[in-house]
Amino acid sequence: MKKFTLLKIAAIILPFLSVTNIFSQQFEKTNINIEALSHGKVNWIDLNNDGKLDVFISGNEDSGISRTLIYLNQGNENFVLINHGIPDFSNAKISWEDYDKDNDIDLLISGVENDGKYYNSDLQK
Numbered sequence: 001m002k003k004f005t006l007l008k009i010a011a012i013i014l015p016f017l018s019v020t021n022i023f024s025q026q027f028e029k030t031n032i033n034i035e036a037l038s039h040g041k042v043n044w045i046d047l048n049n050d051g052k053l054d055v056f057i058s059g060n061e062d063s064g065i066s067r068t069l070i071y072l073n074q075g076n077e078n079f080v081l082i083n084h085g086i087p088d089f090s091n092a093k094i095s096w097e098d099y100d101k102d103n104d105i106d107l108l109i110s111g112v113e114n115d116g117k118y119y120n121s122d123l124q125k
C-alpha cells in the first residue's frame with residue numbers, strides 16, 4: 001500500500017520537474033548574421049552531409065519581396081549564404097526527405113512566389 005502511494009506521488013512530481021527544467025534553460029544571443037524574414041519558415045538541416053546543421057529560411061523581406069536563403073554552417077558560428085537555385089517563397093510549407101534513396105536530401109516546397117498569386121509545389125533534388 002505504501003509503495004503504491006510513493007509511485008503515485010512520483011508520477012505526479014516527475015513530469016512537473018521535467019517541465020520546470022525545460023523552462024529554466026538559459027539561452028544567449030549569438031553574433032550569427034542571418035537575414036530576418038516574415039511570413040517564413042526556418043529549418044535546421046545538414047544539407048551537405050558534413051555533420052554540421054545548416055539553415056534554410058524562406059519568407060518576405062521588409063519590402064514584401066519573397067526570399068529563399070540557405071546558410072551553410074562552416075563551424076565556429078560562421079554561416080555562409082550560398083546560391084542554390086531554389087525559387088523564392090513566402091508562407092512556405094517544406095518537407096525534407098531522401099525520397100529516391102540516393103543519400104542526398106530532397107526538398108518538397110509549396111508556397112507563394114513573388115507575384116503573390118502563384119502557388120507552386122516543387123521537388124528539388
Ligand SMILES: [Ca+2]
Nearest residue numbers: 046047048052
Ligand atoms: Ca552541413
Ligand SMILES: [Ca+2]
Nearest residue numbers: 098102104106
Ligand atoms: Ca535524394
